[in-house]
Amino acid sequence: MTSPLLEIQNLHLEFKTYDGVARVLAGVNLTMQRGDVLGLVGETGCGKSMTALSVPRLIPMPPGKITEGRILFEGEDLLEKSPHEMQRFRARRLGMIFQDPTTNLNPLFTIREQLIDAVLYQTMDAQRVPGRWKGFLPSVRQTRVLANQRAIELMGLVGIPDGDKRLSDYPHQFSGGMRQRVLIAMALAGKPDLLIADEPTTALDVTIQAQILRLITGLVDRLGVSVLLITHNLGVVAQSCQRVAVMYAGRVIEQAPVRELFKNPKHPYTRGLLHAVPTRHIERGQLSGIPGTIPNLVDPPAGCRFHPRCAHAVEACRAAVPPPYPVGAQHTAECVLFAGGS
Amino acid sequence: MNSDAILQVRGLSKHFPVRGGLLNRPVSAFKAVDNVSFSVPRGRTLGIVGESGSGKTTVGKCAIRLIEPTAGEVLFEGEDLRKLSSGDLRRRRTDMQMIYQSPAASLNSRMTVGQIVGEALWLHERLNGAKARDRVMELLHVVGLKPEHYYRFPHEFSGGQQQRVGIARALAVKPKLLVLDEPTSALDVSVQAQVLNLLHDLQQEFGLTYLFISHDLGVVRYLCDQVALMYLGKIVEVADVQRIFDEPKHPYTQALISAIPEADPDEGHEQIMMRGDLTLRRPDQGCPFAPRCQAHKVPACDTVEPRVVDTGNGHYAACHLHPGAAAS
Numbered sequence: 001m002t003s004p005l006l007e008i009q010n011l012h013l014e015f016k017t018y019d020g021v022a023r024v025l026a027g028v029n030l031t032m033q034r035g036d037v038l039g040l041v042g043e044t045g046c047g048k049s050m051t052a053l054s055v056p057r058l059i060p061m062p063p064g065k066i067t068e069g070r071i072l073f074e075g076e077d078l079l080e081k082s083p084h085e086m087q088r089f090r091a092r093r094l095g096m097i098f099q100d101p102t103t104n105l106n107p108l109f110t111i112r113e114q115l116i117d118a119v120l121y122q123t124m125d126a127q128r129v130p131g132r133w134k135g136f137l138p139s140v141r142q143t144r145v146l147a148n149q150r151a152i153e154l155m156g157l158v159g160i161p162d163g164d165k166r167l168s169d170y171p172h173q174f175s176g177g178m179r180q181r182v183l184i185a186m187a188l189a190g191k192p193d194l195l196i197a198d199e200p201t202t203a204l205d206v207t208i209q210a211q212i213l214r215l216i217t218g219l220v221d222r223l224g225v226s227v228l229l230i231t232h233n234l235g236v237v238a239q240s241c242q243r244v245a246v247m248y249a250g251r252v253i254e255q256a257p258v259r260e261l262f263k264n265p266k267h268p269y270t271r272g273l274l275h276a277v278p279t280r281h282i283e284r285g286q287l288s289g290i291p292g293t294i295p296n297l298v299d300p301p302a303g304c305r306f307h308p309r310c311a312h313a314v315e316a317c318r319a320a321v322p323p324p325y326p327v328g329a330q331h332t333a334e335c336v337l338f339a340g341g342s
Numbered sequence: 343m344n345s346d347a348i349l350q351v352r353g354l355s356k357h358f359p360v361r362g363g364l365l366n367r368p369v370s371a372f373k374a375v376d377n378v379s380f381s382v383p384r385g386r387t388l389g390i391v392g393e394s395g396s397g398k399t400t401v402g403k404c405a406i407r408l409i410e411p412t413a414g415e416v417l418f419e420g421e422d423l424r425k426l427s428s429g430d431l432r433r434r435r436t437d438m439q440m441i442y443q444s445p446a447a448s449l450n451s452r453m454t455v456g457q458i459v460g461e462a463l464w465l466h467e468r469l470n471g472a473k474a475r476d477r478v479m480e481l482l483h484v485v486g487l488k489p490e491h492y493y494r495f496p497h498e499f500s501g502g503q504q505q506r507v508g509i510a511r512a513l514a515v516k517p518k519l520l521v522l523d524e525p526t527s528a529l530d531v532s533v534q535a536q537v538l539n540l541l542h543d544l545q546q547e548f549g550l551t552y553l554f555i556s557h558d559l560g561v562v563r564y565l566c567d568q569v570a571l572m573y574l575g576k577i578v579e580v581a582d583v584q585r586i587f588d589e590p591k592h593p594y595t596q597a598l599i600s601a602i603p604e605a606d607p608d609e610g611h612e613q614i615m616m617r618g619d620l621t622l623r624r625p626d627q628g629c630p631f632a633p634r635c636q637a638h639k640v641p642a643c644d645t646v647e648p649r650v651v652d653t654g655n656g657h658y659a660a661c662h663l664h665p666g667a668a669a670s
Contacts, residue, residue, distance in 0.1 A: 043530040205393040205557065207616055210601040214613070232530060235560070235603030259607045276535035277605045278564035280587070285542045287564065289535035293500050 003075035005226050006032040006055065006194060011069035013050055013250075016062060022297040024050050026250040026305075028069070029324070032194070037220055037227045039241035039258070041234060041273075045294050047250045048230045052196050055228075056090050073194075091122040095187030095225070099199040101179035105171040111182055112151060112167035115189070119147040119154070122190030154185040157222075159215060177208035184215065188223070195219065198230045213240045234277050238262055243330075246270050249295055249305040255324070256331035266333040268310050304335070312337060347381035347417075348519055348551045349405060354378045354414035356400050373624070374400045376575040377414070379650075382519070382568075387545070387552040389566030389583070391559060391598070397575040398555045402521045405553060406438040407431060418519070436466050439512035443524040445504035449496040455482070455507050456492040462514040481510040484547075486540060502533035509540065513548075521553045526561060538565055559602050563587055571595050574630040577650065581657040591659035593637040629662065637663060 013025035025047050032038050040048045053059050055071055057078065071078045073093065081089065098104055106114060120143065148167075155163025158181040171179060180200060187195060197216060201209035217240045219225050229241055237244055237258065244261045246254045246269070254267040265271045272290040292309040295301055301308050307317035316336045324332035325339060356375040359368035375397045382388040390398045404411040407423045416423045418438065426434060442448040449458055459478045463469040469477065479489055485506040496504055505525060512520055522541070526534040542565065544550060556562050562569055563583060570580045571594065579592040590596045593614075600614040616634045624630045628644040635643070640662040642648075648667035650660040661667055 043532060206559065206601040206603075207393065207597060209603070210613055211615065213603075233603065234531065234605040238605050238607045238609075239603045262605065262607055273532060274605065276532045278535075278538070278560045279605055280563060282564065284564060285539065285546075287535045287539055289539065290532040293502070293533075 003072065004031050005034045005036070005074060006030070006228075007070075007072040008051070008055075009070045009072065011051070011054060011071065012067045013047075013054060013059065014065050014067055016065070017298065020298040023300060024064075024250055024297055025054070026300075027321070028247075028250070028252055030245055030252060030255075032226055032228065034193070034226055035220060035224060036243060037217060037229060037241045039237035039244045040228060040230045040247060041232065041237050041244060042247035043232060043273075043294060045297075046247045048232075048247050049198055050250075051247070052096075052198055052228060052230050055194075055196065056094055056096065057086055092190050093193050095184075095190070095192035095195045097180070097183050097187050097195070097197045097200050099202050101176055101183050101203065102171070104183055105179060107171050110168055110170055111174070112148070115151040115154065115167065115182065115186060116144065116147045118186040118189040119150045120144075123147075123150070150189070151185075154188060155182075157188065158182070158185045159211075160185075175208075176204055177211060180204065180208075180212055181215065184212075184219075188219070188225075191223070192225060194228065195225050196228045196230070199232070200229070201236065202231070202233070209236070216240070234262075234274065246273070249300060250297065251305065251321075251334060252324075253306065253335070254331075254333045256328065260328060260331050264328065264331075266327045266331070266338060267306075267335050268312050268337075269306050270333075346384050348384040348419060349553070350381040350415075350417040351401075351405055352379045352415040352417070354401065354404055354416065355412045356397075356404050356409065357412045373575050375404060375411075378572075378575070378577050379414075380570050380577060380580060382551055382553055384518075384551055385545070385549050386567040387554050387565055389554045389556060389562040389569040390572060391556060391562055391569060392572035393557065393598075395574075396572040398557075398572050399523055400575075401572070402440070402523050402553055402555045406435075406440060406519070406521055408440065433466075436515040437517055438519040438521065439515065439517040440521040440523065441505075441508050441512050441525050444528055445501055445508050446496065448508055449504060451496050454493050454495055455487075455510075458496075458507060459511045459514050462511055466515045477514070478510075481514055484513065484544070485510045486536075500533070501529050502536055505529065505537055506540065509537075509544070513544070516548075517550070519551045519553065521555070523555045524557070525554075527556070527558060534561070541565065559599060571598070574624050576630055576660065578631065578661070579657075579659045580650070581655075581659075585655065585657050589657075591653055591657060591664060592631075592661045593635050593663075594631050595659075597636070629660075639663070642667075 008028055008030040011025050011028040015022045015024055028051050042048050151167060152163050160166055160178060160181050201212050216227060220227060231237060241258050244256060244258050245252045248269050254270045265274055275288045278287055290309055295305055303318045303320055304322055307313040322334045322336045324334050327333045327338050354375055355377055357371035357373050360370045360372050362369040378401060390401060392398045403409045405416055456478055459481055460474045463474045463477055482491060487506055526537050554566055566583050569583050569586045570577050573594050579595050590599055597614040597616045614636060625633060629648050632643045642662045648660045648662050650658050651664055651666040653659055653664050
């Protein structure tokens, strides 16, 4: 069997803060195969974005520090690569899109300039030209013409009509949904294998959200790219992912195929989360939240980090961090309730 | 119209001047809200839903005269708020309060919770000292906060707790109507559930009337009795919540409902895509939604602006697909 596309093994990440060391990630395990759409869900501050940013090594160090663990991309450990290799990796293999499409575009430059930059950085093979003209030959003009063609192609790929004309527009002339499409185009410029989408639709209206999600999931079929979709919206996960990983306070506490997770949630936190979403079947006044708030990561609760909020907590929860127990087909939950199997 | 309506809005418009030219004079008007009518029955919840830029917040603010409407009537318990003097309006304000989207931004970071909630009591009832303190404590208890929170500052709270402080401040003057402007959209789902339950309990306990502004149809379906959908400053459909979700009449409502991501992989519905994005520029004539409409069929769509008509059972829609909409 070939190695999975992305494998995060026992990742620990700490941040130095004035209050002490915050253990932001405490042993994250995730596996993604080629063509997967993996949803990473959880509430604010549970470490979803930190997990995602660890992959391209975009976490500022210091104050951040990876103390343990490996991040394997097709079997190669990303944490051992040199900064230069890492830069190449980010350009060629990885695309990222973020929450707010407005702040990620420079308002002073046209979309053409920004998109061509992305194309050039991600695809131009500067290594091939020797000596002092490295990066400039073949002629700048020729490269830009090629890059411009590629930019038009990308605009079409992400469904922006009149891509040729709209390249000359500035970001403020685009709507929020269209800006997000431009950013997806930039992320795709280098034909990446993995697309990391960090809350790509949170800033958008529902109708636009539906379009963008459809675009992203369509890319999986059309380009064979795998997607790591980070979101706090369980509806988004249910409608667009194949597998789901639920995070709580720096650990992936439950992992399952999407249908299995929504039909048969095991971990008390996942169950609480699902019961907190207003769906058509819930009567008014019947919604149950999860009592309490997420723990302070500088001084997290011992053992299972969810136990102070959990209705099923027993003595064993305090004693040790539960490992992922298998509770079904490709379904694991980190909860002592399932220590003896499901 | 319902005679037991606590709030009736008739023909409400709010136009903002668009300035331009050399002298920066008003050159045209941006119609944020245009000829909107609705009523909210006492003790019930009316949801106002729309995409960003549809004018839902402006309606909410005009409805309690936090901003001055350009035209129309706002009847609160039969009394036109627009005719009140500033002093009368101020006394009337104890009956209507507003809760804002961003809990952190709507609380003064230099005041303690006790001061924030107590200020309302002082301004409206001239209560201070021990009496005010007792009332604030009682209010904190009502919204699920603890007495020790009295001396804390807003930054010491989580988002959900901050929203509870905002609710306590609004309840301090014993209002009859609360305008809730996206009260849970800044919160996580588990906290959102807590706040929604709190709002529901408070309504039961004090008989409050809510004008609930939101873009989240899931939340609206959960909390509201009636729903009004807005598009570019117009109400396009009003009905009971069940009707809106079971048999939406307006193509915009249909598209919006089909776009809700249901938290259930088996409940994916056929998505009705809308053409293009929301642009704030309205077509010069015809239905404002026509350029994006997929059901676009009738010639009148491009020439006559549809009227809101009753399609039966208190279900109102403004669309040419329903007879009578073209009559002026």
